[in-house]
Amino acid sequence: MARTRHYHVSCLLIAGILILNPDNTLASCGSANCFLVTGTQEGVFEPGQVVVDLSYRYIPQDRKKRGSSGTNEVLVPKIDFENGKIIPDHHRELRTINMLSQFNVNIGLSPKYTVALAVPFSNERLHEHYDDVDLAVGDNGEFNNDAGTSGFGDIVVTGKRMMLASTRHLLVGGLGLKLPTGEYQLKDSEGALNEPTIMPGTGSYDFIVSGHYVYQIDPHKISAYVSTQLRFNTENKYDYKFGDSIVLNTGLSYRATDKINISGQINARVADRDEYKGDDVPSTGSTMIFLTPGIQLLSTDSTSFYTHIQVPLYERVNEVNLVPTYGVEFGVSHQIL
C-alpha cells in the first residue's frame, strides 16, 4: 500500500499547505474598503471581489516507517479489482515524488458569503517500486519506475459564511463538496486498474466541513488562527472508500514590513483507514503533524508571492508506509476585482 500511503501523505501535505496558504495580507483592500480580518483563503471577501491563486507543490516521499518508527523495508498490498481481493506484500516501495499544480479562485458573493473553487489541474507522481514480490519463493520483485499516474484532479467547491466579525475576531464556517472530476480509472503497466491511492482523482463525492477562526493580536500586524477541516468520504464505483480525516491547523502571521508577511503554523492530520468492499485496507490511515514556516511578498497592492516549507514533526502510519521528507510550495495570488 505504498501507493495508498503516498496518496494520503500527499493529501495531508496538500491539504495542510492549502489550508495554511494566505493569499493576501492581514488586511484586504478592495476598491472601496479595507476589511481588517479577511483576505485569506480561509476568510471571506467583499462582494464582487475576485482573488485567484496559482500554486505548485513538491513533496518527495522516501522515508520508510513502521508505525512511528523507521524501518528498512516497506512491503505493501495491491488491490486486485478484477478478482475483488487484496494481495498482501505485493510492492516493495522505494520512493514517490508528488507534484501538484493547482488553481484557486475565491469570489465574494455578499458581505457574509464567499464561494471558493480549488482546481488541481496537474497532479503528477514519479514512482519507483519493486513489483510482484513473492516472499514465499524468495522473489524480490521487478524494479519499476513507471512515470506513475498523472492527470487532472478532483475539484473542490466550498461555500463559506462569515459567522462573526469584529475588530479582532473572525469566524468563518464552510461546507464543501469534492467532485469526482479527476482521473481515477487509469491503467497500470499490466493493463489493470491502477491503485486508487496514486491516481489523481478518487471517483467519489466527498463532503467537507470546515471552520476558521482568526484573532488579531495587533490588527494589521500580528494575527493568530485556528482552523479545522473534517472530511467525510464516500465509496467510488469500484467499492473503494478513502478514509475520513480530520485536519487541525494553528498558526501565527506577522507583518514584518509593508511588503513582507512571515508565518508559522502547526498542521495535524488524522486519517482513517481506507476500505475496499467494506474491509480495512492495510497500510492506509495515519497520524501526522507538521511544522510549516512561510513567507509572503506583496509585490503590488493586488499581487503577492508566497512560499512555505512543511517539515514533519511526528508521523505514525498503519503497518508500513513511505512518508514525506519535507514539502515545499510556491505560489502567486492576485486580486482581479
Add this chain to the structure above:
Amino acid sequence: MEWSSEYHIRFYNDKARRIASGVLGLSVVLLLAAMSGIPRLNQGDRAPDFSLEDLAGHSIRLVDYHGKPVLLHFWATWCKPCVKELPEIEAGYRALHDQGFTVLAINVGDDKADVREFTNRLGLTFPVLLDPEWHTAERYNVTGLPVSIFVSRQGTVQDKVTGGTLTEEKIRQRFRNGTAIEHDGV
C-alpha cells in the same frame, strides 16, 4: 495484557482521533466564550465615550462635543480607500464647521510621526486622534476601514457609513437634511 502491533496502531489512531476531536470541541467552547464579549452598536445607542490624544498630545473626549453633531471617522495611512475619502471629509468639514459640525478623525494603529506627516501632506484641519491599540475601534466594532459614524447632538449613533463612499456633498446633505444627524438614518 500484551497488545498486538495492529491493536497498538489502531489504538493510537483512535486515540489521536479522540484527542483531535477534543481539541476541536474545546476550541469551539473557548471561542464562543471569547466572542461573547464583542460589543454591538446599533442606531440610537449612546455612542461610547472615549479619551484619545491628538497630534499635539492633548486629550480629547467625545463627551466634550455633546450638543454638536460629530462625524467620527476611523482610518489608517495604509488604507487606500481612506486616502481617497479624507479630502472629501476635509471639504465637508471646512464648509460646515462654523455651523457647529465637527469631525474627529481617529487613526488606528499608525505611528504618530507617520500620521502627522500624512495629515500635513493632505492639509487636514480637523482634529486627528490616535488609537494605537485599536481600543476605541473595538468599542465601535470597526471591522473595516474607512468607517464613518455620525453622532447626534444628543450623543447617539445615527448612521454608519462604510466603503469609502463619503463625499463633501453627502456630508452637506446629511447636515442640511438633518436625517442622519438628528433622526434615525439608513
